Amino acid sequence: MAELLEALIINNDTTTLPSFPQRIDLLWGENDLFFSVEFAKDLQRKLGEMTSMESIKNGGHLVQLDRPFVYNKLLNKFLASVH
Template sequence: MVAFKLAELYPDLVHALVISGSILNMTDSISETNLQRLGFSSSSELLLPSSVKGLKTLLRVACHKKLWFPDCLYKDYLEVIFTNRKERSELLEALVISNKDVSVPTFPQKIHLLWGENDQIFRLELAQTMKEQLVSNATIQGIKKAGHLVHLERPCVYNRCLKQFLASLYEDGSAK
């Protein structure tokens, strides 16, 4: 979402975007629909787990393939990553905007949506809808056997797709 905002505010500084697992705006309807479908009451409950069980659930939702680590690694991860819970929770809740306040800016940049085909958090259909909203300068590419954390699950495929998109910028002469 930050990349979209930077591209909107500073079009001269941002020449192109590659977006993975993010949307233009987290509307209240998208948030509510996704949380209900995933079985959570809030974004904080999903994204800021406080137990090993909660972290395992988050990773199960975020990844296509099941990850296995010893519980001690999950505990260490919880201690290191999920600090400042109150502030992070407030930020997550502040990201959600009303459907009435949504506007899709016109982006002059090329935008490439690089998505895990098995993303359970922001499904591929949501990315396709976003591509249609972004009009003609947006492209979408799905990566098989990958979820929301596509860049971690399929790094070689992801980097190959990224490299192809970046090369296309130079072929078109739009990159400086």
């Protein structure tokens, strides 16, 4: 069991993300208990200039369930901006 858990540990310093040609929009709950907003900002920076991020107040890890109207509004805004 310990070996399985150790295999799940990933060093953020050595992790490389692929380069994506399309725009990426991160919709993040400010109250996410699993992945902080700081984690999301770091992910946005690592994904590059084609990535935008919106944090949603009072949203948790499942922000689409916690704040569905805000989530859908921001998702529609992003989709409308894609050409």
